Every structure is written in C-alpha cells, then in structure tokens.
Amino acid sequence: MNKQLSVIGVPMDLGQMRRGVDMGPSAIRYAGMVERLEQLQYDIEDLGDIEIPRPEQKMEVKQDNLRNLNEIVEGSRRLAEKVDEVVESKRFPLVLGGDHSIAMGTLAGIAKHYENLGVIWYDAHGDLNTGDSSPSGNIHGMPLAVSLGIGHEKLTGIFGGGPKIKPENIVIVGARSLDEGERVLIEEKGIKVYTMHEVDRMGMTQVMEETMDYLKDRTDGVHLSLDLDGLDPSDAPGVGTPVMGGLSYRESHLAMEMLHQSKMITSAEFVEVNPILDEKNKTASVAVGLMGSLFGESLK
Template sequence: MMKKVSLLGVPMDLGQARRGVDMGPSAMRYAGVIERLEKLGYDVRDYGNVVVDERSIEEASHENLKNLSAVVNTSIRIRETVQQMIDDEAFPLLLGGDHSMSIGTLAAITARHENLGVIWYDAHGDLNIPSTSPTGNIHGMPLAVNLGLGHELLTNIGAKKLKPENIVLIGSRDLDEGERVLIKELGIKVFTMHEVDMLGMATVMEQTLQHLAHTDGIHLSLDLDGLDPMECPGVGTPVLGGLTYRESHLAMELLAASGRVTSAEFVEVNPILDERNKTAQVAVALIASLFGDQLL
C-alpha cells in the first residue's frame, strides 16, 4: 500500500429513494477514519466532499432512470476529483454515499490502469440496465455502466471500460433476473453466500486473488449491505443472511497482505437507519484492516 492516502467524501443519495445516505461520509469521519489511518502511519489528505446535484422534481425519472441528469453531473465531478487524487500519487479512498458514485470512481480509476481488477463486495450485483431494473434506481446499475452497458449519458462518463473477466462479486444474495442472465452471458466470477458458506472466506479470497492475478491493480468497492443487517443495520437495502463482521475483517486482512489493492470505496452507510453509528464504525474498522491494522 502507498503511504499517502487521498480521502474523498461523496454525499450522494441520488441513486436510490431512501434519504440519509448522503450523511454516510460524515458518519465515517465522525467514527474516526482519518485518525485510524494516521495511527497506522499514513499521510492522509482529505479532499472534503464532492458537490452533489440536487434532486429534480421535473426529472424524477427518465427512461426508467431516476435523477439521471443529477447523477451524470455529479459522476463527472467525482471522476475529475479522483483523477486529481491519482495525480497526487496517493491511494484513493472514497466514502459514500450510495453506490451510484462508483460510476464516477471507476471512470477515473479504470483510465489509469491497463487491466484493472474489481472486487464488488455487495449483497447485490449492481448489474441492471434500464430495461431490467425493477426500480429505476441507478445505484443498482454502476457495475453494468462501467462495463459499457446502459444509457449513453452514463456509459460515456468513462472512456475505458471494465473487462468482465476482471470482476469478482463477493457476498451476492439478491440478484435480479436480468442480472443473473448477464452474469452467465459475460462469465463474471461470483461468490454467492452459498460459496462463502461452503468454501469459507479464506478460500474465497485466495481464489479471488488468483482469478485477478493477471490484473495490474485491484479496486475494492465495498457496500456495507454486503454484511448481514445484524452487523450493519444502517444501510438502505438490507438483505438477511449476509457476511459476518469477522469474515469481512479476514477478507480485508488478506487483501492487505496481498498488496494488490490500489483504490477503494466504502459505500451505502445511512446514519438515519443506523444504531448509534454502528455501521460507520464497522466501515472504519474494515478500512483499518484493509490498510494493514493488526492485533500483533
């Protein structure tokens, strides 16, 4: 891991309907993310928060895409800021905010790699396109967008696209029918909760890193709803039967040991739905493990 970290908050709640997730970056800062990283010896530069467009009543939905213009404009700002962070030769760490923010994040990061790998740690696939989305919520589409699938205003934000063989989904347990079809068509590697239960997290991470061995860097996109709601109640789309706190720490510890992760984002923390900032505290603890925190 680089010893310089660039931190960016994305108070974005445009990609879904439940309000409050825009306070996620503040909750993680309050939970001490900067202090934890500095204690580990990192030089942290806080870029503050990206300016997020307001929701528009006039454009609440466009071709089954809610808040399309606002998401596009904000994603471009995210892309441009992350590009600055990379130019600063620091590890980009983003705090969110709903998962639609990944459209801008990956647009910037993919452009700086020849062969970027992505770990999508999430209960959901986020592989919907407008015609398959049951809600029109763009936070269910960012991975598809970065594969070049979906509305052109979204897919044009990033010039370079992800390769299906460079993606690994971990913790999946709520996939829409269109997502299941797309996963099979593209051959995307998925470790559902069934595989996690059968294999154990150590084997899942070993196979994940082997699958991405040919890549020149790994972006971790961790949605806190990947964990079980008992561990992380402060998320907008909780799904029972998720990953445990300890499994997730092990996953982060193994990623830290690999030295392969070059950027990361922790998303979908919603303090309004939380219990005494529990979910933000879990996020900060996992961030610390990803950056090498150890008991001994």
C-alpha cells in the same frame, strides 16, 4: 500499499429512494476514520466532499426508467475528475459514499490509469441492472453494468465513453440478491461470483485466496468497492437495502486483512452507510474498522 492516501466524500443519495445516505461520508469521518488510519502511519489528505447537484423535484424525475439521471451523471463526472487527479498525483484514492451509484465516477476516474483494472465487488447485490431490466429505476443498482459499458449512453459516457473495466477482471463477493436480468448478464459475460452459498461452503479464506489468485496475473491494479449491505444487517443495520444472511463482521475483517497482505489493492470505496437507519453510528464504525484491517491493522 501506498501510504499517501486521499479521502473523497461523495454525499450522493440520488441513486435510490431512502433518505440519509448522503450523510454517510460525515458519519464515517465522525466514527474516527482519519485518526484510525493516521495511527497506521498513513499520510491522510482529506479533500472534503464533492458537491452533488440537486434535482428540482427530488426523486420524481425519471428518464428512460432512470431516476435522477442528469444529476447523477454530473455528480459522477465531478467525482471522476477528482479521483483522476488523486491517481495522477500517485496517491491512493479512498472514496466515501453515498449510495453505490458513485462507483461509476470512481471507476471512470481510476480506469484511465490502468490497462486491466480489476474490481472486487463486495456486496449483497450484483448492481448489474440497466434501465431496461431494473424493477425500480434506481441507478445504485446499475454501476457495475455501466462500468462494463452496458446501459444508458449518458452513464456509460461518464469521463470518456466505452467500458471502464472488463468482465473477466471482476469478482463479486457475498452476493445473495440478484435480479433475473443480472443473472443472465453474469452468465453471458462470464463474471466470477462468490455467492453466500460459496462463502458458507468454502469459507472466507478460500474465497479470498481464489479471488486474489484469479486477479493477480490478469490485472495491473485492483479496486475494492465495498457496500456495507454486503455484511449481515445484524452487523451493519444502517444500509438502505439490507438482505438477511450476509457476511459476518469477522469474515469481513479476515477478507480485508488478506487483501492488505496481498498488497494488490490500489484504490477503494466504502458505500451505502445511512446514519438515519443506523443504531448509534454502528455501521459507520464497522466501515472504519474494516478500513483499519484493509490498511494494515493486526493483532500480531
């Protein structure tokens, strides 16, 4: 794995309704992320936080059933430009959220550097909604669809129009809350999904082995998009949309350790840490612990 690592904070809270997730990057840094990764001999360049535009009437502006569309598009564009610069400089981009809408900008900035970018979407949700299918209009439930080129043209046009990724290059891990429109899209596009049913039945080792085998020959880079609500709320309480029955802390560490051993991850983001909803910064500390495993911490 690339030992030159650039950190980008994205204090975005416009993609959903619950306040506080904009403080996620600060909470993750406060939990000792830089020190943890420096101990693993990484060269850390912290680029600070992207400036996110604020709507005049926060959370009230809807356009085509899309909340805060223009501000999210602009914030995502700024993020895409910064991620593009990091990849161009041959460094590993590590993005800190912020709500999961930021993945649109992250993937837009990364995708131009790969022919077949793979994505591991570690999340309780599919994030495959559009303005037409979304019950809420919250854009943090749409970034995977947008990255496939599906959705409002302002979103799909971020940092260059068209799809950023291909459906056959995606694996969703840990899904347990999918809307009907998302189920239809998964079936229609043939997206590979490991729900909690598969994780429980097969075990995390087999799920990750199959995920890595599936992606290794069809992709030239793999992005990890890890939403902390993929974990069970007992392990990660500080998230905006908790869903019971999630992945355990131990399962998640195993997954990250296996990804490190595979040497296939070329970029990553950790999103939806909300310190206002958290217990003594527990969720940010979990995020940092998982980063430790992803970047090579081991008991051996």
